[in-house]
Amino acid sequence: MHKIPTLAVACGLLSLPLAHADVTQLLQSNACTACHQPAARVVGPSWQEVAQRYGDGSKSAEQLAASIKSGGSGSWGAVPMPPQTQLSDADASSIAEWILTTGHQ
Numbered sequence: 438m439h440k441i442p443t444l445a446v447a448c449g450l451l452s453l454p455l456a457h458a459d460v461t462q463l464l465q466s467n468a469c470t471a472c473h474q475p476a477a478r479v480v481g482p483s484w485q486e487v488a489q490r491y492g493d494g495s496k497s498a499e500q501l502a503a504s505i506k507s508g509g510s511g512s513w514g515a516v517p518m519p520p521q522t523q524l525s526d527a528d529a530s531s532i533a534e535w536i537l538t539t540g541h542q
Contacts, residue, residue: 460535463528467521482513484536492537501533502526 464470472480482490491501506529510517521529 457535457539460531463524463532467524467528469521469532472518480516481518486513487536488538498530498533498537501537502529505529505533 464473474483476483476485478486487501490496496504504512505521506524506526508518508520524532
């Protein structure tokens with residue numbers, strides 16, 4: 438009988454945003470840091486630039502996560518961003534949320 442509350446608690450915990458260290462690990466393990474840095478443009482825009490452009494709500498974390506997963510070109514210059522299909526939807530969402538809320542600090 439206690440399975441439903443336990444499941445609800447577990448699901449709630451799984452939906453919490455990842456801590457800074459966890460997102461940093463995701464960024465490193467998925468080679469995001471090869472092209473992106475917190476405050477300096479490398480190959481692609483810095484996370485600070487992304488946060489400044491979209492932090493006004495013009496792009497939601499869900500939209501940014503979709504852009505991360507699908508890749509693209511033209512938004513930040515001529516160099517295309519390859520699709521990041523290895524990322525789960527949850528990981529892409531965590532990265533996007535982090536960029537829009539704390540990745541620029």
